Amino acid sequence: MNKKLFTRAGLALTAVVFLAFTMITGVLLRNWRVDLTENGLYTVSDGTKGILHKIDEPINLYFFFSDKSSKDMAGLRAYAQRVRELLQQYESIADGKIKLHVIDPVPFSEDEDKASQYGLQAVPVAANTEIYFGLVGTNSVDEKETIRFFQPDKEETLEYDVSKLVAKLSQTTPPVVALISGMQVNGGFDYMTRQPKEGWVAFEQLKQFYNVRDLNNDVAEIANDVSLLLLVQPKGLSDKTRYAIDQYVLRGGKLIVFVDPFAEMDKLPQSQQNPFPQTVAGEDINMLLAPWGVKVDMNKIAVDADHALSVNTGTGRAPTRHIALLGLNGHDNSAESIVGGLENLNIGTSGAVETLKVDGLTVTPVLQTSSNAALLDRSKFEFLPDPSALLKDFVAAGQQYAIAARIEGKAKSSFDKAPEGVSGEHISESKDGIRVLVVADTDVLSDRMWVQVQDFFGQRMAQPFADNGNLLLNAVEAYSGSADLIGLRSRGRYARPFEKVAEIKRNAEVEFRQREDQLQKQLDDTEKQLQDLQRRMKETGQAQLNPQEESALSNFQSEKLRIRKELREVQHQLNRDIEALGTKLKLVNIGLMPFLLIVLAISIALARHNKGKKAREQA
Numbered sequence: 001m002n003k004k005l006f007t008r009a010g011l012a013l014t015a016v017v018f019l020a021f022t023m024i025t026g027v028l029l030r031n032w033r034v035d036l037t038e039n040g041l042y043t044v045s046d047g048t049k050g051i052l053h054k055i056d057e058p059i060n061l062y063f064f065f066s067d068k069s070s071k072d073m074a075g076l077r078a079y080a081q082r083v084r085e086l087l088q089q090y091e092s093i094a095d096g097k098i099k100l101h102v103i104d105p106v107p108f109s110e111d112e113d114k115a116s117q118y119g120l121q122a123v124p125v126a127a128n129t130e131i132y133f134g135l136v137g138t139n140s141v142d143e144k145e146t147i148r149f150f151q152p153d154k155e156e157t158l159e160y161d162v163s164k165l166v167a168k169l170s171q172t173t174p175p176v177v178a179l180i181s182g183m184q185v186n187g188g189f190d191y192m193t194r195q196p197k198e199g200w201v202a203f204e205q206l207k208q209f210y211n212v213r214d215l216n217n218d219v220a221e222i223a224n225d226v227s228l229l230l231l232v233q234p235k236g237l238s239d240k241t242r243y244a245i246d247q248y249v250l251r252g253g254k255l256i257v258f259v260d261p262f263a264e265m266d267k268l269p270q271s272q273q274n275p276f277p278q279t280v281a282g283e284d285i286n287m288l289l290a291p292w293g294v295k296v297d298m299n300k301i302a303v304d305a306d307h308a309l310s311v312n313t314g315t316g317r318a319p320t321r322h323i324a325l326l327g328l329n330g331h332d333n334s335a336e337s338i339v340g341g342l343e344n345l346n347i348g349t350s351g352a353v354e355t356l357k358v359d360g361l362t363v364t365p366v367l368q369t370s371s372n373a374a375l376l377d378r379s380k381f382e383f384l385p386d387p388s389a390l391l392k393d394f395v396a397a398g399q400q401y402a403i404a405a406r407i408e409g410k411a412k413s414s415f416d417k418a419p420e421g422v423s424g425e426h427i428s429e430s431k432d433g434i435r436v437l438v439v440a441d442t443d444v445l446s447d448r449m450w451v452q453v454q455d456f457f458g459q460r461m462a463q464p465f466a467d468n469g470n471l472l473l474n475a476v477e478a479y480s481g482s483a484d485l486i487g488l489r490s491r492g493r494y495a496r497p498f499e500k501v502a503e504i505k506r507n508a509e510v511e512f513r514q515r516e517d518q519l520q521k522q523l524d525d526t527e528k529q530l531q532d533l534q535r536r537m538k539e540t541g542q543a544q545l546n547p548q549e550e551s552a553l554s555n556f557q558s559e560k561l562r563i564r565k566e567l568r569e570v571q572h573q574l575n576r577d578i579e580a581l582g583t584k585l586k587l588v589n590i591g592l593m594p595f596l597l598i599v600l601a602i603s604i605a606l607a608r609h610n611k612g613k614k615a616r617e618q619a
Contacts, residue, residue, distance in 0.1 A: 044089050048163045050484040052090060055097040055170045057140040063087055064115045066122075066131045067104040073125065079152045080133060086162065087135075098166070105132045119146050135162065139169040154463070167484070168209065175227035175480045177210045179203075180217060182235035183266050183442065201453060201462045202445045202469045206476060217241055220422060222248035227480040231257045233266060233442045237284045239419045246288060246413050250430040254479040259285050260442040261298040261351040262381055289438065291414040292407050293358035296440045299378045302326075302352045302401045305394055306370040309346065313386060322387040323394060324349045324376075328367055328403075338366055338437075338474045339404075342467040346449040349381055350441030352401035361409040365402035366437070372396045407436040437475055444468050526559050 065080045084102065091100040105112040115122075115132050122130035135147040145165045150158070179185075187199040206212060213226070220240045222229060229248060237245075249255050260266075286295045301324055308321035326347040329339075339345070345367070352375060355363040374397040380390070411434045418426050443449055450468030454461050462469075477484075 044086075044093065045159065047484045048090070048159060049093055051163055051167050051170065052094045052098070054484075055094055055166070057097075057170070059094075059098050059166060059169050060101065060138045061087060061090070061098060061166075062101045062103060062114075062118065062136040062138075064103050064105050064111075064118075064120055064132045064134050064136070066106070066133065068106055069129060070125075070131055073131075076125070076131070076133070076152065079150070079155065082155070083135075083150055083158065086158065090162065090166065118144070120148055123149055135165065137165050137169050143169060145169055157464075163484075164208070171209075174209060174211045176213055176223075176225050177206065177228045177230055177476060177480065178213045178215050178222060178226045179230045179232070180215045180219070180234050180237075180241075181232040182217065183233050183263065185232055185445070186214065198453070198460075200445060201447050201451050202472045205462075205469055205473060209473075210476065210480070220244055222253065226253065228254045228256065228476060230476070231255070231259070231285065232445070233258060233260055233263055234285060240422050242284060242288050243415050243419050243422060246415055247424075247427050249292075249434050249436060250411065250413055250427045252430075252432055254435050256437045256439070256475055256479055257285060257289070258439045258442045258445065259296050259351070260349075260440065261296065261378055262301055262349040263442045264348060265443055265446040265448075288414055289436075290356060291358065292411050292434065292436060293356050293361040293363050293409075294405060294407060294438055295354050295356060296351045296438065297354060297375075298351065300351060300375040301378055301381055302350050302369055302373060302403060302440070303376055303390060303394065304369040304373040305391065305396065306372045308391070311387060313388065320386075320388040321391060323390050324381065324387070326350070326369070326403075338478055339471065342470055342474075344466040345468055345471060346444065346466045347403060347441050348443035348446075348449055350403050350444070352403065353405040353438050353440050355402070355405070358411075361407060361411060363402075363405050363407055365400075365405050367404040367439075368400045368402045371398055371400050373399070373401055375401065403441060404437065404439040407434065407438065409433050435479060437479060439475075445472060522559075530557075 063084060065084070067077075067080075070076050070080070087100050091098045103111050103114070105115040112132070115134075118136040120132055120134045120136065122132050125131050133150050135150070137145045145168050147161055147165060154161075184197065185200045185203045188197050189195075190197045203212070215222075217234055217236060218238050218241055222244050226248070229245065231245075245255065283298060286298075289295055303323040304326050305321075305323050307326040307328055308323040309325040309327045310319040311322045311325065313320050328345045328347060329343050347367075352369075353363075353365075374395060376390070384390070411430050413426070413428050415426070418424065445468065447453060450466035451462045451464045454463060
């Protein structure tokens with residue numbers, strides 16, 4: 001009886017201790033977290049901490065979420081809790097410089113009026129239900145920044161979006177970025193649709209953080225207040241402009257160059273093209289870059305069979321890989337802060353940055369192809385209806401090509417003296433090391449390669465599917481002296497590419513593509529013979545086929561069906577190895593792992609039994 005009472009009392013005491021421990025830890029350790037995800041998805045990054053520690057003036061954050069109206073929306077409430085906890089971490093790390101206000105703007109309340117006053121908009125998520133789910137930040141000089149709605153499908157950029165808002169509120173004077181562009185990156189006029197065009201999203205985002213100053217291609221001087229000079233496919237730069245760029249870099253200015261031998265977004269209508277161009281785009285830039293140790297051959301395109309993206313080639317045909325459209329990532333260059341961690345970068349018909357031997361200068365690749373790559377003549381891409389032709393004739397050169405590279409070290413001027421009419425002291429050699437980044441592609445910045453733009457309740461929303469925009473922002477931040485946000489964007493999308501599956505696809509495609517082409521040719525020939533037979537009947541007015549023609553027609557149709565069946569079989573074979581790999585993985589996950597756990601459990605049990613048996617025998 002006493003033993004039973006003691007057991008009950010012990011269980012009761014254990015329950016009380018457990019509840020007390022849970023309540024105490026819930027209060028004392030409320031902000032403690034253990035993040036077991038591989039990439040630290042739920043850990044505030046060092047970049048965010050750097051931003052928060054640099055706040056000089058108080059910032060108020062108003063988090064609006066319709067808590068009562070969303071009581072039946074478990075998924076949305078879970079994400080709202082995630083946002084709230086992140087904002088609480090910001091408040092804790094900022095050490096009093098951030099004050100968080102959590103507000104539930106119930107309908108017809110003063111809080112709802114306040115949300116509307118700040119520019120937030122309720123979004124309908126169900127019948128007769130509208131939800132506020134946004135953030136407003138204000139600083140001591142009444143500047144305001146807003147996230148109008150936290151979209152759950154953009155969780156991977158949550159920390160970046162919030163940190164961007166805080167950074168803008170804490171930033172007194174944004175750095176000046178001077179832009180010289182030969183393309184309509186800021187918008188323009190579409191001659192095909194006769195409508196104005198929006199600016200490229202990458203440059204719209206850039207203007208959110210920086211004072212972007214547009215310069216023409218005949219500017220004679222780069223002002224001293226310019227933190228960074230950005231060149232995007234400049235054309236026909238005058239001598240005095242090239243000299244101004246040269247002197248700006250030599251006196252310590254930072255330079256980023258995007259130059260492209262085949263800029264697909266720079267194709268003007270035939271009527272707008274100059275039939276006698278004075279300078280091929282990029283050649284004048286090479287005159288500037290050569291003394292600094294690099295050049296971009298404007299007649300060569302980099303292709304890569306390992307990183308080729310798949311594209312559709314027409315209805316009824318299987319997608320084919322385009323070896324000039326590349327999907328790269330920053331993992332191979334993880335030491336490079338500009339690209340390290342970026343999961344997906346889409347590159348389009350880029351050139352290659354060639355290193356020239358110049359004493360005192362170091363050229364380091366930032367983005368590069370695999371060794372299964374080559375350089376092809378630009379002329380092959382002028383009229384390319386079927387990109388599979390590139391893959392069919394592809395022969396790898398067995399070396400990697402730099403698509404982007406940075407230049408550092410002591411450099412000399414590309415000018416012996418100042419051009420006529422330009423005054424001021426001529427700098428013949430840099431006093432300190434220069435910092436230049438050259439990217440041999442401009443399409444990487446265009447919307448079509450990385451972002452989908454949609455209208456969201458009157459607001460232009462950009463939904464990225466690649467990290468190209470982050471590449472530009474990371475580069476500008478690194479070269480303008482502000483790099484706190486780089487780590488946030490570099491966290492990427494955390495997609496887990498199936499590298500083995502991609503390898504199987506490449507091997508299968510090489511193996512079966514030739515057979516597919518042969519069958520397609522046979523099918524085309526058979527259909528041509530059928531069409532010829534039908535045409536002859538129509539020309540001669542023949543109403544019926546003779547036995548020989550009927551036999552031929554029957555054979556043609558049977559052959560057509562056979563070829564189509566074999567063609568489908570070849571296409572199915574492309575996926576068989578992938579399905580076999582999936583089956584093996586299922587066997588491992590469903591059968592092997594549980595079996596190993598059972599064996600481990602039995603081994604531990606036997607070991608304990610033997611240990612207890614030996615102890616009893618010794619006793």
